[in-house]
Amino acid sequence: QTDEIVPVKLNGFRIGLTYIPGNELGRALGDPSITPIISQFGWQFERQFPAGKAGLSAVVEVLPLIGGMNIGRFIPSTAVLIGIRTKKGYELGAGPQISLAGTEDNPRFGAGMLFGAGMTKKIGNLYIPMNFAIGQGKATGDEKSGLRLSLLTGFAFK
Numbered sequence: 001q002t003d004e005i006v007p008v009k010l011n012g013f014r015i016g017l018t019y020i021p022g023n024e025l026g027r028a029l030g031d032p033s034i035t036p037i038i039s040q041f042g043w044q045f046e047r048q049f050p051a052g053k054a055g056l057s058a059v060v061e062v063l064p065l066i067g068g069m070n071i072g073r074f075i076p077s078t079a080v081l082i083g084i085r086t087k088k089g090y091e092l093g094a095g096p097q098i099s100l101a102g103t104e105d106n107p108r109f110g111a112g113m114l115f116g117a118g119m120t121k122k123i124g125n126l127y128i129p130m131n132f133a134i135g136q137g138k139a140t141g142d143e144k145s146g147l148r149l150s151l152l153t154g155f156a157f158k
Helices: 024-030
Strands: 011-017 037-049 056-067 075-086 088-102 107-123 126-139 144-154
Touching: 011 056, 011 126, 024 088, 024 144, 037 144, 056 088, 075 144, 088 126, 107 144
Parallel strands: none
Antiparallel strands: 011 037, 011 144, 037 056, 056 075, 075 088, 088 107, 107 126, 126 144
16 A cells, blocks of 8 residues: 555636725725625636655646626636645645736736635545635735735535
């Protein structure tokens, strides 16, 4: 018997919420009355690299999301996370994130770093991830950095 990790592709649908404290989102979208919580929908693409008997594996995740449907907006973003996953499904990662917000007359591109942690629960052939991420970024034409807190879940099948 071997303790080697078998690579698992957890590509799949993701859904969640992002909280942007203060009025940063309202400023970026040109409407100060907008809620600081936006919905997120997307798909996670990933590649896991087995690391042998150590119980850890390297993971690269690409996560394109569409945010803001709950407020009638289209806010695309993409994150690339590089990290580690344990044999039991716990993971940590970090990487760049880019986004587009603003108005038709004043589009605002944002970029920053994202740090994530989570775990994946396996139920038969179904994998259910729960991930928390914190990001800090800056939009074009904005002197302040914005904080983002996100909670995502979803599913993947083996």
